[in-house]
Amino acid sequence: MTAQQPDYPRGSAPARLPLHSPRCMGCGPDNPAGLRMRAFRDGDEVNADVVFDEHHVGAPGLAHGGAVAAACDDLLGFALFVAETAAVTRSLSIEYLAPVPLHETHRITARIQAQDARRLNIAATGAGPDGTVRFTAEAVFIVVSLQHFLRHGDPDGVWRLLDRLTDGNADEALRTAAELPEHPQPGTEEGGWSS
Ligand SMILES: CCCCCCCCCCCCCC(=O)SCCNC(=O)CCNC(=O)[C@H](O)C(C)(C)COP(=O)(O)OP(=O)(O)OC[C@H]1O[C@@H](n2cnc3c(N)ncnc32)[C@H](O)[C@@H]1OP(=O)(O)O
Known part of the structure; x- marks a missing residue:
């Protein structure tokens, strides 16, 4: 069952x-x-x-x-x-x-x-x-940037998730994420889902 x-x-x-x-x-x-x-x-x-x-x-x-x-x-x-x-x-x-x-x-x-x-x-x-x-x-959850998932996980899977979260704009989101630090400061631009 x-x-x-x-x-x-x-x-x-x-x-x-x-x-x-x-x-x-x-x-x-x-x-x-x-x-x-x-x-x-x-x-x-x-x-x-x-x-x-x-x-x-x-x-x-x-x-x-x-x-x-x-x-x-x-x-x-x-x-x-x-x-x-x-x-x-x-x-x-x-x-x-x-x-x-x-x-x-x-x-x-x-x-x-x-x-x-x-x-x-x-x-x-x-x-x-x-x-x-x-x-x-x-x-306790610790804030990470997308770099955490790209570096340690499956980048294709991250891309597919991002694509759903950004209504098909994953390429732009990932291009931006590639320039971000792995450990962002919350409240900054890189701390959110769109980073
Ligand atoms: C497209 C996006 C993808 C999204 C996918 C979502 C999927 C979700 C799936 C959902 C599935 C469900 C979810 C899942 O299953 S998530 C999967 C299970 N979790 C993991 O795999 C996490 C593995 N751990 C790490 O990667 C690192 O240890 C992290 C990134 C967490 C921190 O390593 P990092 O080296 O970065 O940081 P730090 O060690 O210097 O510590 C940072 C700060 O935190 C403070 N601190 C630490 N511990 C504690 C504590 N216990 N109480 C209180 N505070 C604590 C610490 O003092 C410091 O504070 P400060 O000194 O800076 O003030």
Whole structure:
């Protein structure tokens, strides 16, 4: 059985956020073992529903703690659309408050708590179908420029992501990024998605 996340089932017209990549373990629809989360922005919050399945088992019938952490990390990454900056997880702390059964829908909601220079503190809660919070997450993300992803990752994949984020203007964005330092100062021109 494969995880297939529901369309946004509650609330009023939040905006769907773009995938990190089609095979992203958190939000990629083309990753058969992934979590297939669909992330939405609702004001200053982002949220996604996740249903853990047989790909994500820890104890029989329950989600693996690492899968829960992965879901949180991915959604915390979507909060960067609120901050309008690229950043990567430096530390991630999960509180497992209650078991997380497979095949139940969990709503994860994340919000930026603070930003200090390159540090972003981002927090999330994960609630079961009855609204009870079963896990929480706190993370420090560090702002990086596009150079971080170009230098350490797959430049073609970065280009495709950028192309989606810039409505087909990735060439210009990458040309500009090539001239930027890897570690930007937030609030400067090179600190944002368009850099
Ligand atoms: C097209 C765009 C692509 C976008 C793709 C998005 C995909 C998203 C996918 C989403 C998936 C989900 C997301 C993922 O899974 S992201 C994937 C998992 N994360 C990573 O791979 C990150 C790997 N780590 C690094 O690359 C470096 O360590 C980074 C870049 C993070 C920092 O190395 P760098 O050498 O640059 O910096 P620094 O070490 O001098 O530190 C910098 C500053 O930070 C402060 N500091 C450090 N640690 C902490 C801490 N724990 N609490 C508080 N503060 C801390 C530190 O004091 C300093 O402050 P200051 O002294 O400057 O004031």
